[in-house]
Amino acid sequence: MSNMKALLACIFAAALPMAAADSPCPAGAFLDVSQSAGAGEGFPRPRVEVKCEADSLVVSSNAIPHYKFVQITPNPLVALDRDYRMPLYPKLAEDPSPLPLLGPSGVAINGIPLFGPNEGPVPYPGFGDPVYNAILDDCLGHTARQYHYHALAEACLAVGKRYGEPSPVLAFAADGFPVYGPFGCADETCSEVIEFKSSWDERRSPRNDAWDAYRYAPKEGAEYLDRCNGHSGNDHGGSYHYHATATFPYIMGCFSGTPASDVGRLEDRQLSRRGQRGGGPPPEPRPTAAQVRRAAVELGIKEDKLAEALRLTDGRVVPMNYAAAARALGIGHRALSAALGFELPQAGRPQRGRGRGRGGPGGPRRARRL
Template sequence: MPVRLKPTLAVALIATLALAGCTAADTTETATDSAVVESDTTTTTTDFAASNGDCEAMAATFRDVESANPDSPDPELTATCDGDVLSVTSNAIPDYLYIATTPEELQASTVALKLAVSPTVADVPGEVPALGTIGIAVNGVPIYGPTENTGGDVLSLRGALSECGSHSSPVEFHLHLFGWDDDVDCLYSAEEVESGDSILVGWSADGYPIMSGYVCADEECTEMVQLESSWQLTDDSLFASDTWSAHTYVEGSGDLDQCNGRVDADGQYRYYTTTTFPYFMGCYYGEVSDDAIAGGGGAGPGGRP
């Protein structure tokens, strides 16, 4: 069953937290220069304990995965608590029907993350790496950033992604964006995404939750809206070769902050998926430990690899 948050009208927060820039020096801001975005269409954690120190509740958000692809390895996923760390391991095989969009076969790999149960806000939010894992979905599929090997935006490669926002690479199967469509088997069905609830998509490497950005516009949920990124395409000539340089964070131009998240009315910081760059996260709002992602991937405040 999907883990969902009951929609409620947001109450404006007086936030003292702040964000730093995560791109080149000419667009970077210090942690005290950019205020955290506060929610005006939000959710509450009435029935979901997120990033509050409850490791068992956090572990329970991961699915009991079952095979959906009889000609491929069965999906494997475990989430175990060790003090203030949640260790998540998977083989990257999806629990939904695989749709081939690349020449690579669906193959098992080793995905291992150690997530902070009580994440710490970074003094200077870190850049997400150009390649590799930046988080993990609730079905154990690794979440990647917006770029491909070329440095270009993943959407610059026509047909590279399935309707689910995923594809196989020579390394492993992974998500680049949160997608759904009618009559297509994805992480969540269109019916679930459009049901009136905000749905937990996965967890960032810093321990903060990643939610579907398709949310209720008001307490009664008379309509649903897609939250908008505050990253703007300012040089489309670079879209297919250097998507980070092609985009600029413009504070207040969308619904979310530079990391593609916000503080909701319950005081909880959450990332939200968007249909435009950066799709999942624009930077790490929280601290990412050196061993958060097996084999690396958690970039710090320095330059993007």
């Protein structure tokens, strides 16, 4: 019996669109991209392999789309091999945690990585909403160092789905929870299929600093999702999941579970070879209350104003971005990082960092009073 199971597991691992009915491994949710048209002539073939190992779902892909590539950004389409390792049995964390500012936060069922709902620092000052800024292709992806999604287009991923049907799984978040398309059953008997909606409001133009342009505000109604763009809805037996939505944050707004430790890191072989372990930039650290207090004194800024610029107020669970915070305060990025006791990642030479805010020479910045 168990030999039979092992044999079946082998067969199913090779043939992606099938999965054993009694297996928790969601390999069957992924697309068999080997049968697809691919990105076009001259590009590598798309590759996706899915397996379950003990407590992990492991997706290995080369981030090449399974449909014709249309160039939007100046970056070329290149294959970047990476494993995405996620919890096979996701659990809700005590508190939600922010998405990485840049880098993968999950993977779609065609092996393309999910990025958060903000772009990088280009064009200056950047970090805008890529959907609003219309810099995505029809499948809501584009290239940077790798092809990635900032939102999900059901038409590109939900093979064979008919109008009016509930959406299938389109992706998996780095915390292991599935991401369904926007449509689902309103109740357990599926008397109606409804479109699930984000609970984030647009407060100003999201051309730059998308995370400051939108705010989460809980709303009444079964169609509205939580801060992270998920719910424990009746549409999937009450188990927690996310929905892709038509508006910000488009995929996840934060992690409701505990993300894999390599979240935000590219971890691809090509970039690792260039010397940087992990390939991607480290996530910006969250300052402690004591660091904020000390930095406010050093910079001569009111503490609540500094906390607001750092996105630490109103229970917000959003990525840190010191460049955006410095801009909002009208001070230099370097001055803000130094006052908080952090080293600036791009700094040419190492800073003294830490002890600097404590009783050291404050310099002319102390003169600034707001």
